[in-house]
Amino acid sequence: MSKTILFTSIFLVLLASCQPNLEESADAQQNYFELINKEMSGDLAYRTTSYVEKYWRVVGNSGFDSSIYEVVRNLKELGYVLEEKAALEDVLIYRVEKRPLEKPTWEPVDASVTIAGEDEPLLQFVTNRNMIAINSYSTPKEGVNAEVVYVEDIKRISEINVKGKIVFAEARPYRIYKNAINEGGAIGVMTYNNPSYLQPEKNTTSIQFRSIPLDEENKSWCIALSYAAKEALKNKLKEGAVKINVAINTKIYASEELTVVAEVRGSERPHERLVFSAHVQEPGANDNATGVGVALEMAAVTARLVRSNTFMPKRTLTFLWGDEIISTRRYVKEDSTRASSIKWGISLDMVGENTEITGGSFLIEKMPDPSAIWTRGKDQHTEWGAGDVTIDDMKPHYLNDFVTNRFMEQGARTNWKVKTNPFEGGSDHVPFLDANIPGVLFWHFTDQFYHTDNDRLDKVSKSTMKNVGTSALISAYTLLNADESTAKNILEEVKTAGIVRLKEELVQSQLALADSATLESQVEIIRAWEAWYAQALSSCSDLVDDKSSIANDLKAAQIVIRNTTSECINNL
Numbered sequence: 001m002s003k004t005i006l007f008t009s010i011f012l013v014l015l016a017s018c019q020p021n022l023e024e025s026a027d028a029q030q031n032y033f034e035l036i037n038k039e040m041s042g043d044l045a046y047r048t049t050s051y052v053e054k055y056w057r058v059v060g061n062s063g064f065d066s067s068i069y070e071v072v073r074n075l076k077e078l079g080y081v082l083e084e085k086a087a088l089e090d091v092l093i094y095r096v097e098k099r100p101l102e103k104p105t106w107e108p109v110d111a112s113v114t115i116a117g118e119d120e121p122l123l124q125f126v127t128n129r130n131m132i133a134i135n136s137y138s139t140p141k142e143g144v145n146a147e148v149v150y151v152e153d154i155k156r157i158s159e160i161n162v163k164g165k166i167v168f169a170e171a172r173p174y175r176i177y178k179n180a181i182n183e184g185g186a187i188g189v190m191t192y193n194n195p196s197y198l199q200p201e202k203n204t205t206s207i208q209f210r211s212i213p214l215d216e217e218n219k220s221w222c223i224a225l226s227y228a229a230k231e232a233l234k235n236k237l238k239e240g241a242v243k244i245n246v247a248i249n250t251k252i253y254a255s256e257e258l259t260v261v262a263e264v265r266g267s268e269r270p271h272e273r274l275v276f277s278a279h280v281q282e283p284g285a286n287d288n289a290t291g292v293g294v295a296l297e298m299a300a301v302t303a304r305l306v307r308s309n310t311f312m313p314k315r316t317l318t319f320l321w322g323d324e325i326i327s328t329r330r331y332v333k334e335d336s337t338r339a340s341s342i343k344w345g346i347s348l349d350m351v352g353e354n355t356e357i358t359g360g361s362f363l364i365e366k367m368p369d370p371s372a373i374w375t376r377g378k379d380q381h382t383e384w385g386a387g388d389v390t391i392d393d394m395k396p397h398y399l400n401d402f403v404t405n406r407f408m409e410q411g412a413r414t415n416w417k418v419k420t421n422p423f424e425g426g427s428d429h430v431p432f433l434d435a436n437i438p439g440v441l442f443w444h445f446t447d448q449f450y451h452t453d454n455d456r457l458d459k460v461s462k463s464t465m466k467n468v469g470t471s472a473l474i475s476a477y478t479l480l481n482a483d484e485s486t487a488k489n490i491l492e493e494v495k496t497a498g499i500v501r502l503k504e505e506l507v508q509s510q511l512a513l514a515d516s517a518t519l520e521s522q523v524e525i526i527r528a529w530e531a532w533y534a535q536a537l538s539s540c541s542d543l544v545d546d547k548s549s550i551a552n553d554l555k556a557a558q559i560v561i562r563n564t565t566s567e568c569i570n571n572l
């Protein structure tokens with residue numbers, strides 16, 4: 001039964017007293033904070049972001065490949081040795097993996113859309129580089145001239161004569177392409193569907209990049225519209241029939257997929273590794289030129305520290321640059337022996353935002369825990385949205401709280417805001433999780449310029465990239481050189497986090513009971529967190545060879561979690 005509100009006040013006070021004292025961390029970890037904050041400036045990350053974001057990048061096109069080889073050029077300068085030429089004693093190595101693409105790659109060159117009788121183009125590529133949908137073919141050089149047909153209800157498109165015309169609809173291009181082009185005989189489509197979180201009425205020139213099927217038979221095309229262009233076209237259509245000229249120049253050609261793998265070989269356990277993955281494709285600055293740049297500067301800092309004998313990892317540190325999810329999934333799947341030795345996987349995706357401009361928050365997306373099912377209190381999903389997660393999908397592990405604490409400490413030192421979100425998926429952490437490898441995502445959301453052609457360098461913050469790279473390396477170095485002492489420190493952190501979480505859930509359950517929730521439902525939630533933290537504590541055993549060395553600490557911590565759970569349930 002429900003207790004009085006007094007319990008809520010008591011436990012809020014207890015919550016504050018249970019916050020971990022990060023100043024009592026191991027000396028080595030504190031040394032990493034001082035060392036990496038000094039070494040990581042954000043300069044290389046920013047320069048690399050500036051280079052990469054100039055290009056419109058999909059796997060295999062010239063912009064993607066130029067970005068890959070810019071990473072390679074820097075790795076060489078940093079002292080990384082091509083793997084096939086490396087000696088056994090070489091610690092810094094890299095390789096470039098090449099595979100033929102099954103389908104042609106695509107590259108935009110130029111485009112314009114002009115309403116007949118108008119002097120100025122409605123859209124042009126020089127200012128809206130997302131206006132050409134991926135896989136669009138070129139028009140004749142002079143463009144095509146055709147009448148625009150506005151289809152308000154796309155379900156009724158088959159009732160409209162669109163043959164030889166341009167279909168204009170407020171929908172994703174994939175939803176109308178087949179009916180308009182393959183069945184209706186339209187020569188092309190124009191679409192608009194910017195979601196509300198992009199604030200389209202404020203950011204009127206933004207266009208989110210879109211795609212259509214690669215149609216080698218019809219060789220058709222699609223133009224994506226900004227809010228301003230969409231409104232202008234609709235207003236023109238109110239006056240009567242509208243003809244437009246659409247001129248598109250694209251390249252579609254056979255190519256290969258490139259992935260860069262750089263490694264800092266571990267001195268004692270080279271077969272065990274932590275992997276950072278940063279995808280290169282997608283044409284924005286924050287998404288994901290920043291991930292490419294931050295990963296490169298992290299590799300640079302590590303190389304300098306290794307070569308000066310300031311730091312030497314016991315386990316191997318790996319960096320991947322490639323095609324989102326595909327390159328990471330292949331790295332995990334293609335070598336079962338290697339996959340079994342990947343201890344941690346981390347995705348660097350949209351990690352450099354100037355949040356005062358973008359509106360996004362820096363987030364650590366947690367491994368699946370009960371907050372992905374019961375989202376309440378401080379846990380909030382982003383505009384990306386919740387995934388379909390069940391209790392069977394839980395991934396109890398210390399990684400969630402461990403990296404969050406490292407980032408929170410960096411945030412406290414530099415006045416940088418760090419938040420977490422429940423698991424949602426959609427980036428390079430997913431292949432790790434699918435293979436039962438602990439994995440988290442570092443990112444920003446909600447971003448009013450996400451996937452739009454206004455995601456440019458002016459939305460990037462060097463200080464954010466420094467903070468992300470610094471926190472990520474502190475986390476990585478601590479794990480790479482973890483020993484019995486580290487395991488005990490992490491056990492203590494996870495135990496404290498578990499206490500805090502359970503008492504937070506008690507507060508939320510009391511509020512839910514006051515709002516007609518059943519006692520049974522609230523006990524289920526608290527029990528789910530108990531089970532999650534009991535198993536997360538057990539996962540600390542993977543940091544030591546001799547599990548008996550931390551057995552007593554583990555047992556004691558699990559007893560605390562169990563007793564705290566009982567206390568919380570008794571107070572419902």
